[in-house]
Amino acid sequence: MGSWTNRDVISLRDFSKSDLLHLFEKTKEVKEGRYGQLDKTVALLFFEPSTRTYGSFDSAAKRMGCKVIGIQDPDTASLKKGESTYDTVRMFVGYGADALVIRHPRAGAPKYVAEAFDVPVINGGDDGHEHPTQAMLDLFTIWEKFGGFEGLKVGIMGDLRYGRTASSLAYGLAKWGVRMRFIAPDLLQIHWRNDRLEEQLREMGADFEKTDQVKLDDLDVLYVTRIQKERFVDETEYKKVKGSFHLGQNSLKGVKNKMIILHPLPRVDELSPDIDRMDHAWYFRQAENGLYVRMALLELILGD
Amino acid sequence: MGDLLVNRLKNGIVIDHVVSGKGIHIITLLAEKTAGHRVILLQHAESRKMGTKDLIKLEDVKLEDTDLQFISLFAPNATVNFIENEEVVRKHSVKAPEMVSGLIRCPNARCITNDPGEAEFLVSRLKRVKTGYICDYCEQVWTTKTYPDGWSANKVGV
């Protein structure tokens, strides 16, 4: 296991199984109320606004007793027009930031900042590239429900071509040899991605299949992501896809009793609200877990 | 015709076995080096090995290692012949390097390496993978098939 102290969190792929298990144990402790207070300063630098991710990191840092500084929205922040990312970060490092959370519209920005500064960097999402804390909370939620990953079968459904959550999750699951089913219309399947996901999964020896059929009865976890209308040239094609990838109570007939549904939220209409009261619906719990995972991360990175 | 061009060169460089249609990129990349020199590009020449190929002749031009790296990006299997007094004095088989640093910007417009504000702090980096090159920052993959035509214009100073 690598040491967590002062570690950068740039990509989920940088973390071993034992690193992640350590994080999950720590998250469980935090969730049970067992955590100390850190006398540290965390800079949340959102070069692109994201209310949810900002809110989650902000409460996580404050609950851990950290002082929060930074930029919530680059348009309203008093950033000098055209100021470079480098200069902005340097300013907050100068203010005494002990850790940086970077959300950025340019892919690779968190890695660049981590290389340029000595302060640990947590990637809060860089364009369509990576969003490792999302993948960590997704994996934690599965671990919490099943106590591990052994023998699980996970369906990942929706926009698998452009979405980043699905790919980070797939890398994580592949580490444990979890069987995966990528459920999407061909237009949004993983073989169209420009980041080598499929190639790397094959190199890892991952056990996966691709299908455009919504077959759910043998799954333990169904991970649903949003399908965006903008991705389609043809409106009728979109409507067809939207129809078959919209889930309601009726679509869940015959699924395993213990099957859970996850979604990175916000949802549009891919999950009908009538699912919310079913035991399968774990997406609100998953979102709440984001807070605990981020608290645990700060404790592991900044704690003594 | 191709052979005549090669033979007639007194001093300079002949770049052979360039992927058909990609020679133009090399010429653009080497534009500073070749300014004021005679440059000949033969496109889609017949080749026993490759079907068709491009061939480039640069008169009185000297190439350095960084230039050979540029060439390797677009012509992974090219042969660079150094000509002196009409004789090939050295034959260099281009090998694609493991890492190309600072030579070329990533073609992905949404990549941090293309953020104009960062240019002075950030050195681009492409890493070799099985199918081509991958940007070390945004991790997009570029192969000889997917190099966008605009890429050569993104050359940065070293």
Ligand SMILES: [Zn+2]
């Ligand atoms: Zn890039």
